[in-house]
Amino acid sequence: MAHSEPPRDARAVRRAVLGDAYVDAAVRDTRPAVAEFQDYITETAWGVWARGGALSARDRSLLVLAMTAALGRMEEFRTHAIAAPRAGVTQQEIDELPFQIAAYCGVPAGNAALRCLTEVAALPKGEG
Numbered sequence: 001m002a003h004s005e006p007p008r009d010a011r012a013v014r015r016a017v018l019g020d021a022y023v024d025a026a027v028r029d030t031r032p033a034v035a036e037f038q039d040y041i042t043e044t045a046w047g048v049w050a051r052g053g054a055l056s057a058r059d060r061s062l063l064v065l066a067m068t069a070a071l072g073r074m075e076e077f078r079t080h081a082i083a084a085p086r087a088g089v090t091q092q093e094i095d096e097l098p099f100q101i102a103a104y105c106g107v108p109a110g111n112a113a114l115r116c117l118t119e120v121a122a123l124p125k126g127e128g
Contacts, residue, residue: 009050010042017049017057017083058088065089065097069113070105077113081120 015023027038049060061084068077084094094117102110 007039007043007047010046013050013057014042014046017046017061017087018079019083019086022079022083056088058093061087061089062093062097065113066101066105069097069101069109072109072112074112074116078116078120081117082123 027035029035049057055063061080064080065077065084068074068080081094085091098110098114098117101113
């Protein structure tokens, strides 16, 4: 991907992966500090996705899921678990995550991930 418009590219990737409804809700608060923070996380976190490189969106999604689970950031894990299929992650790969997480991050993290994934699977399609 060309690096001519990194902020625009990062916004587009964020919307493609998380969905318009999620991003619209996140940027709804237009207070200057909140808007600046949203711009910051879009340009940094989503700029990494937009920069290109050897990792696919699927790879990046799986890495984000593993890292957020390892850190115990289950709210972010949930957000990315909902978004993972839009990034190309299959249901079989999602089903495998708790095993990998438990083996490398500990059983409590694997249990938390499994609980979260079970809740996400129970959501009506298109919700989250």
